[in-house]
Structures are given as structure tokens and as C-alpha cells.
Amino acid sequence: HAKAQGRRQVQRFNMVLNDAAEERLRLERDLRRAIEGGEFELAFQPQMRMSGEVVAVEGLLRWRHPEDGLQMPGRFIQAAEDGGLIREIGDWVLDRALKSLAGWRGAGLGQRIAINISPRQMAQPGFFDRLRSLIAESGAPAEGLEIEITETLAMQGSDAVLAGLRDLRADGVAIAIDDFGTGYSNLARLKDMPIDRVKLDRTLIRDIADSADARTLVHSVVALVHGLGFQAVAEGVENQGQMDVLRAIGCDAVQGYAVARPMDEAAFLAWLAGRRDGGPFRAMA
Numbered sequence: 699h700a701k702a703q704g705r706r707q708v709q710r711f712n713m714v715l716n717d718a719a720e721e722r723l724r725l726e727r728d729l730r731r732a733i734e735g736g737e738f739e740l741a742f743q744p745q746m747r748m749s750g751e752v753v754a755v756e757g758l759l760r761w762r763h764p765e766d767g768l769q770m771p772g773r774f775i776q777a778a779e780d781g782g783l784i785r786e787i788g789d790w791v792l793d794r795a796l797k798s799l800a801g802w803r804g805a806g807l808g809q810r811i812a813i814n815i816s817p818r819q820m821a822q823p824g825f826f827d828r829l830r831s832l833i834a835e836s837g838a839p840a841e842g843l844e845i846e847i848t849e850t851l852a853m854q855g856s857d858a859v860l861a862g863l864r865d866l867r868a869d870g871v872a873i874a875i876d877d878f879g880t881g882y883s884n885l886a887r888l889k890d891m892p893i894d895r896v897k898l899d900r901t902l903i904r905d906i907a908d909s910a911d912a913r914t915l916v917h918s919v920v921a922l923v924h925g926l927g928f929q930a931v932a933e934g935v936e937n938q939g940q941m942d943v944l945r946a947i948g949c950d951a952v953q954g955y956a957v958a959r960p961m962d963e964a965a966f967l968a969w970l971a972g973r974r975d976g977g978p979f980r981a982m983a
């Protein structure tokens with residue numbers, strides 16, 4: 699009995715595995731088609747300084763799947779990496795971001811654009827050289843680009859990756875550590891990182907309006923970040939209560955639904971223009 703039951707369980711397990719494997723294969727095949735078919739888009743989410751100034755915007759990848767609709771990166775980035783497609787997709791993102799940046803500079807807009815780079819992307823041979831030539835070809839200034847790397851990459855990246863980041867920063871590209879507070883940080887190493895700012899993960903921000911402990915933690919992290927000479931940006935800021943706490947703490951900038959959701963480029967530009975004429979967060983300056 700127990701044996702038969704065990705067999706059935708193994709069978710069921712294999713079926714689930716097969717379903718997952720099939721699903722994964724379909725995803726990789728669709729991603730391959732998406733690159734050629736122009737199904738990717740970039741959404742733009744502003745970063746606002748506490749003064750009210752919008753100095754940067756993060757470009758977030760979206761995939762408009764012809765049958766399944768809009769797909770968020772959490773659903774396909776991992777598959778793209780496993781399927782060996784992250785280089786092409788990452789290059790598309792960079793090219794798209796640099797084109798927007800060049801356009802904004804042409805229109806007299808000074809915002810920086812921040813792009814996410816996954817550890818596997820950065821570890822690819824020639825990544826830094828390719829990035830440098832993409833910047834050069836785009837005609838956009840290196841100073842207008844920021845790259846966001848993960849805390850784990852920052853802490854465990856190879857010497858080659860660190861050297862690459864250092865050179866990139868010397869060229870004028872800004873560097874941020876993303877989702878800070880979700881990984882393991884080696885504080886001795888953090889102080890030597892070639893970075894400009896640290897983005898505090900939204901899990902750190904979530905409870906600051908209600909919890910004194912959460913406030914203490916964020917206050918300490920911001921003090922640490924400032925002490926090392928970096929800027930602190932809060933992620934996932936969703937309400938005015940959190941905003942008030944972050945202002946009191948001295949956080950440099952905020953990003954989140956309380957400022958704006960990610961938008962397509964036209965909507966972002968309209969939003970920006972609206973603010974200059976006295977937008978909703980003007981009064982907060």
C-alpha cells in the first residue's frame with residue numbers, strides 16, 4: 699500500500715515537474731520571439747528629491763505578450779537568464795534607455811535614467827566594453843546614465859566586476875546599490891564600493907509610519923549611507939506618512955507610488971511638464 703502510494707506521489711511529482719519544464723520552455727521560446735518582435739517596452743518611474751526636484755527616473759522593463767498581456771520582469775527575467783537571453787534583452791534595455799536619454803537632453807531635460815543590471819548580465823565577458831560603446835554610439839552623455847546593481851553583486855562581485863564598475867564610474871556613469879537591506883552586506887566592503895547612492899528596499903520602508911523600531915532602523919541605515927559619503931534613496935514609498943518620516947530622517951530622495959507609478963515615456967514627460975506648472979508635489983519643496 700505504502701509503496702503504491704509512494705509511486706503515485708512520485709508520478710504526480712514528475713507531472714508537476716514536466717508542466718513546469720514545459721511552461722519554462724514556452725516562456726523561453728516566447729522571449730526569443732519577443733526580442734525580434736519588438737514586444738519589450740520601458741516604463742519610467744521618477745525619483746524625487748526631498749526638495750521636490752525630479753532628478754532621476756528608473757527605467758523598468760515590460761513585456762507586452764501578444765496573448766498573455768503585459769508581463770512584469772519578476773515573471774520573465776529569471777527565465778531570460780536561464781535561457782541565455784539576458785544579454786540581448788539587457789542590450790535592448792540599454793539601447794532604449796540611451797535613446798530616451800539623448801532625446802531628453804535634446805529637449806533640454808536634465809534627468810538621469812537608471813537601469814537595472816542583473817549579476818549574470820554584468821558577469822558576461824565584454825559587458826563593460828559593450829556598455830561603453832553603446833553609450834558612445836548613442837550620443838547621450840555618460841553622466842545621464844545610472845546603473846543599479848544588487849547588494850549581493852556589490853558584496854560578492856569579482857575583482858574584474860569591481861574594476862569594471864570603477865572605470866564606468868570614472869567615465870561619469872552613476873552607480874546605485876538596489877534593494878539594500880534584503881541581502882547580506884559586508885560593511886567593510888560597502889565603504890570601498892565605487893557607488894553614488896544606496897536604494898533602501900521597500901521592505902525597510904513599509905512600516906516606518908507606524909513603527910518606532912522600523913524608523914530607528916531606517917534612520918540608522920541612512921546615517922550609515924551618509925557617513926560613507928553616499929546618497930540614500932527610499933524605494934516603495936506609498937504614502938504621505940512614510941514621506942514625512944523620510945524627510946525628517948534626512949533621506950535624499952524617494953521613489954514609489956506616492957510620487958508616481960511607472961509610466962510609459964509619453965505619460966512620464968506629460969507628468970514632468972505638469973509638475974513644472976505646479977504639479978501635485980510642488981508644495982512639498
Ligand code: C2E
Nearest residue numbers: 758759770771772791814815816934935936953954955960
Ligand atoms: P527594482 O529595481 O527594485 O524596481 C522597483 C520595483 O518596485 C518595480 O517593480 C516597481 O514597479 C515597484 N514599485 C515602485 N514603486 C512601488 C511602490 O510604491 N510600492 C510597491 N509595492 N512597488 C513599487 P517591477 O517593475 O515589477 O520590477 C521588479 C524588478 O525587476 C526590479 O526591482 C528589478 O530588479 C527587475 N528589473 C526591472 N527591469 C529590469 C531590467 O531592465 N533588467 C533587469 N536585469 N532587471 C530588471
Ligand code: MG
Nearest residue numbers: 756814846876
Ligand atoms: Mg531598481
Ligand code: MG
Nearest residue numbers: 876877897933
Ligand atoms: Mg529596488
Ligand code: MG
Nearest residue numbers: 877899900933
Ligand atoms: Mg526592490
